[in-house]
Amino acid sequence: MANILVINGPNLNMLGKREPEHYGRQTLGDIIEELENLADDYEVRLYNFQSNAEHEIVERIQAALNEIDFIIINPAAFTHTSVAIRDALATVKIPFIEVHLSNIHKREAFRTHSYFSDLAEGVIAGLGPIGYQLALAAAVEKLK
Numbered sequence: 001m002a003n004i005l006v007i008n009g010p011n012l013n014m015l016g017k018r019e020p021e022h023y024g025r026q027t028l029g030d031i032i033e034e035l036e037n038l039a040d041d042y043e044v045r046l047y048n049f050q051s052n053a054e055h056e057i058v059e060r061i062q063a064a065l066n067e068i069d070f071i072i073i074n075p076a077a078f079t080h081t082s083v084a085i086r087d088a089l090a091t092v093k094i095p096f097i098e099v100h101l102s103n104i105h106k107r108e109a110f111r112t113h114s115y116f117s118d119l120a121e122g123v124i125a126g127l128g129p130i131g132y133q134l135a136l137a138a139a140v141e142k143l144k
C-alpha cells in the first residue's frame with residue numbers, strides 16, 4: 001500500500017480563522033479529513049504533518065526517506081524563502097506536488113517565485129482546498 005505524506009507549512013493551522021478571501025473558510029482539519037476519506041477510497045496510507053518551523057519540516061522530509069512514496073506539500077510562506085526545504089526535497093528524491101490554496105501568480109510579486117516548482121512533478125495553485133484532492137488523485141495515478 002502506497003504511503004503519501006501531506007506537509008503544510010506555517011500559519012496554515014490558522015485556516016478558516018483569518019483571510020477567507022484568500023484561503024477560504026475550511027479549516028486545515030476539514031481539508032485533511034476530506035483527504036483521509038479520499039485516501040481510504042484510493043487504498044493508500046495518508047500521513048499528515050503541519051509545522052510553523054522550517055527545521056521541523058526539513059526533519060520530517062528527511063524522515064520520509066525509505067518510508068514515503070509521494071509528498072504533497074504546501075510550503076506556505078517558505079515557498080518563497082526556503083532553500084533548506086528545497087534541499088531536503090532534492091536530497092530524498094521523493095516525488096512531490098506543490099499545492100497552494102491561492103493563485104500565487106495573481107498576488108504580490110514576492111509570491112510569484114517558488115523555490116520548489118522546478119523540482120515538483122506538478123504545481124496546483126488557486127483552486128482552494130480541492131487543490132489538495134486533485135494532488136492526491138494525481139499522486140495515486142503516478143504511483144500506479
Ligand SMILES: O=C(O)[C@]1(O)C[C@H](CCCOc2ccccc2)[C@@H](O)[C@H](O)C1
Pocket residue numbers: 010011012014015016017018019023074075076077078079099100101102103104111
Ligand atoms: O496560497 C497558499 O496556499 C499559500 O501557500 C499560503 C501562504 C500563507 C499561509 C497562511 O495562511 C493563513 C491562513 C489563515 C490565516 C492566516 C494565514 C502564503 O504565504 C503563500 O504565498 C501562498
